[in-house]
Amino acid sequence: MIVPKIMRAFGEGIDDAALNRARYIAVSKQIPVMYSIIGVSLIAAAYTHHGVAPDYLTVYLPAAFVLMVFYRAALLWRSDIAKLSDEEIADKMVTAIKRSTVMALMFAGWELALFQYGTAYTQLHVAFFATITVLSCIACMMHLRLSSTLLALLINGPSVVFLALSDITVFNAIAINALLVTGTMLFMCFRYANDFKDLIAKQQQLQEQRSRLRSLNRQNRWLADHDSLTDLPNRRHFFSRLAESIGGDHGETRPRIVGILDLDGFKAVNDVLGHLAGDQLLADTANRLRDVLGDDAFLSRLGGDEFGLIFGSSIDAAGAVAKSNQLCEALLAAFDVKGSSVHIAATVGLASYPSAGRTGEEVYERADYALCYAKQHSKGTVVLFSEEHETIIREVSQITHQLREAELDEELSVVYQPIIDSGAGRLTAFEALARWDSPVLGRISPDTFIRTAEQAGLIGQLTTILFRKALAVAERWPEDVGLSFNLSPYDLNSFETMARLIQAVEESKVRPSRITFEITESALVQDIGRATESLEVLRNMGSSIALDDFGTGFSSLGQIQRMPVDRIKIDRSFITGIETDGAARNIVNTIIDLCRNLNLECVVEGVETREQLELLEARGCSLIQGYYFSKPLPPEEADMFLGKWVEKRKRNAG
Structure with a gap:
């Protein structure tokens, strides 16, 4: 324990593992050189004193010293310092100082013993041997100040x-010179040791x-490639992996399945429970x-409530569909979000x-199309892109091209389906329905x-043309016959x-109060704030608002209550089979009661049979639209149909 204490007193920093290792590496390279110098010097001094001093001083002891120093040099030369632990390095440092101290004492004794023999020349050789040997030892051991000083x-x-x-x-002069040189070397040794x-x-x-920078770089790379909310790879990482996995000069050529998963009902959770709840739900x-x-797959968050999937090359299409169905089933189970039980689908x-x-x-684009197709036709399911979808894409591409090239004023037309108040026996309005006959x-x-x-950004142009055509026909109708006109969600989001639309109403002879604008639930789900603002503008103009295809979307009752809606239209899908389907009948009854409680008008679409009409009238719902009364009619036939109802009403009144 005394050596480490002395080393600390000398400022050797024995507790600094990095410094110890660096010193030991440097010293271990120089000690073999020092031992070699000592060995050669021993042999030279023993040779000059041979025959003058006893054999044990000139043969046996020098031989033992030489064997010892060369043996130590060989051991150091072959040692693997990289495998030594910090504790082993510290122990070897202490051992090296102890060994150098013992060796110095042995050489000092041998040196003093030789001084007793020979002439002034041999004594001068011993002094020279001591001085030069010490200088070489100081130079070789300068990383260890304590060892250099002891030597x-x-x-x-x-x-x-x-x-x-x-x-x-x-x-005497040699003593002074040796003292000065040794002192100078020790001073330089101390300076060098401090610099080292x-x-x-x-x-x-x-x-x-550098370690912190590497750690920060790793963190930055992780943050750049991952979503902070879910810890999943992000959109950037997804497309990078996609490029590595599929095609390209460096990509794989094995079959791969790519998927996009979108949550159904997530926006409603965000709107009702707040964004923090939405974040928890996403996590x-x-x-x-x-x-x-x-x-089985590389999973990432693409943004919002959309997740990307890249299945492993060992999973074929059937396996990917099966695994995706498992994902959908797993998400059907209720989530506990801020104490509320939340249900979503995918x-x-x-x-x-x-x-x-x-x-x-x-x-990826084909997977996105398959997702959109599933959203439109079979929400909550898995759809694999097929040749059928490719055909549809080509057809849509052709349609888009023709829409851009078409003379829409000439090719677009409007047909009109009557809405009948069966209780009053009166035709109350016509719904304007778009038609396009492309040459x-x-x-x-x-x-x-x-x-x-x-999708092509042309809906605003189509809406304006169709609305002006519908207004031109509605001008011919009696004042008590209204016009229902459908608006796209994109129309509500377009100030232009x-x-x-407002300009078209102002330029026509149709009073705004005769016009009902119909919107779908998807318009509410996309951007309820913007939709509400646009609908308020139409209402302030004097027009009414109808919520079309009610029951097929994801709007909440809270949204309906806040929306400026005057009328709800029950989707035809609930009317089909209402005569025998008790569940459908219960849904229709519930919607009728909802309208009554909210003081909203209720229109039923898709009525085709007398039995359906009677069931609805029995529930107090008399605003009927469907093939039971009439199919959609061209303008002239709509005028004729209207004339017959007017005559019928006059006869009934007379």
Whole structure:
């Protein structure tokens, strides 16, 4: 324990592991050189004293010393310092100082013994041997100040004292010279040791800084590639992995399935419970998805409530569909969000490489299309992109092109389906329905070309043309016959379209109070704030608002209560089979009661049979629209139909 204490007193920093290792590495490279110098010097001194001094001083002891120093040199030369622990390094440092002290004492004794023999020349050789050996030892051990000092004192000290006390003036001068040189070397040794210590400290600081920088870089890379809310890879990481996994010069060519999962009902949770609850729901959703997928797919959050999937190459299309169905089922279980039980669903679109596309971007776009298709036709299910969808895309592309090239004023037309008050026996309004007869493509389904126009950004232009045509026909009707006109969610979000609609009303002879604008629930779900603002403008103008296709979307009762709605239209899907389907009948009865309680008018679409009409009238619902009364009619036929109802009403009144 005494050596470590002395080392600390000398400022050796024995507790600094990095400094110890650096010193030991440096010393271990120089000690073999020092031992070699000592060995050669021993042999030379023994040779000059052979025959003058006893054999044990010139043969046996030097031989033992030489064997010892060369043996130690060989051991150090072969040692693997990198494998030594910090504790082992510290122990070896202490051992090296102890060993050098013992060796110095042995050499000092041998040196003093030799001084007793020979001539002044041989004594001068011993003094020279001591001085030069000490200088080489100091130079080789300069990283260890304590060791250098001990070597200088124990080896050179006796010879300096001996020479200084000699009666020979030359020896006195040599003593002074040796003392000065040794002192200077020790001073330089101390300076070098301090500089070395500072250098190692700075290197350690640099290493720590580099380590912190590497850690920060890793964190920055992680943050750049991951979503902070769910800890999932983010959109950037997803597309980077997609490029690595699919196609390209460096991508794989094995089949891969890419998917997009979108949550159904998430926006309602955000609106009702707040964004913090929505964040918790997203984090819990990510955990469930991770648990189900395991290592079968690369999962990421693309943004909002949308998640990306890249399935492993060992999973085929059937396996991806099965695994995606498991994801949908897992998300059906209730979530506990801020003490509330929350239910959501999920829809998944899948696409297969290379059948659906040759690049990652193409496959992703096909998966996105499959997702949109599922949202429109079978929400809450899994849809795999197929040839049928590819055909639809080509058709939509053709339709988009023709919409851009068409003379829409000439090719668009409007048909009118009457809305009858069966209780009063009166025709109350016509709903205007869009038609497009393309000279190139023929008649296109309204659902198809309206949806295509929305995606192409042309819906505002179509809405304005169709509305002006409908107003022109409505001008011919009696004042008590209204016009119902459908608006796209995109119309409600466009100030320009809303301004054109208001201008069209102002330029027509139709009073705003005769007009009812119909919107779907999707308009509420997309942007309720903007939709409410636009609907308030229409209402302030004097028009009414109807919520169309009620029951098929995801609007909440709270949203309906806040919306400026005057009328609810029950979707035809609930009327089909109402005669025999008790569940459908109960849903319709519930909506009728809702309208009555909220003081809203209720219109039933899709009535086709007398039995359906009687069931609805029995529940007090008399505003009827459907093929039971009339199919959608061209303007002239609508005028004729209206005339017949007017005559019928006059006869009944007479």
